[in-house]
Amino acid sequence: MSDQIVTVSLDQQQDYQFRVSFGDPMPPLLADEPPPLGQSQGPSPVQLLAAAVGNCLSDSLLFALRKFKQTPEPLRTEVSATVGRNEEGRFRVQAIEARLQLGVPAAKLEHLDRVLETFESYCTVTQSVGRGIPVTVHVRDADGVVLK
Numbered sequence: 001m002s003d004q005i006v007t008v009s010l011d012q013q014q015d016y017q018f019r020v021s022f023g024d025p026m027p028p029l030l031a032d033e034p035p036p037l038g039q040s041q042g043p044s045p046v047q048l049l050a051a052a053v054g055n056c057l058s059d060s061l062l063f064a065l066r067k068f069k070q071t072p073e074p075l076r077t078e079v080s081a082t083v084g085r086n087e088e089g090r091f092r093v094q095a096i097e098a099r100l101q102l103g104v105p106a107a108k109l110e111h112l113d114r115v116l117e118t119f120e121s122y123c124t125v126t127q128s129v130g131r132g133i134p135v136t137v138h139v140r141d142a143d144g145v146v147l148k
Contacts, residue, residue: 054079056125064119068111074103096135106141116148
């Protein structure tokens, strides 16, 4: 696989609101800071980071299961980013926790143990973010059984 450059552009709309453009054919979105800086008219940078981690993990899990011709749908992922102050008193994302839930019971999926051992390593965003922010991943099946 060759190197790839992904480019997005951000245009200030007002105050802390930015129109984020991803290029055709994707529609832009409005990003904004929460009060007191912004007006929460769109996701914040921390929410976008959490969404990127969760989306990448969900894609990786789905891809890994589909390689074995498994249908785990519908997947649901919830991501929490813990924000706190660092040693200099500046806000930083200190940890990310992702909770993925399969749409079916584990017993209906073949090769699940193998998938659960490897799917995270293929997640480009999570593996990159994880170099600087601890990322914890949990997986449950549709019955709530903890698998990872």
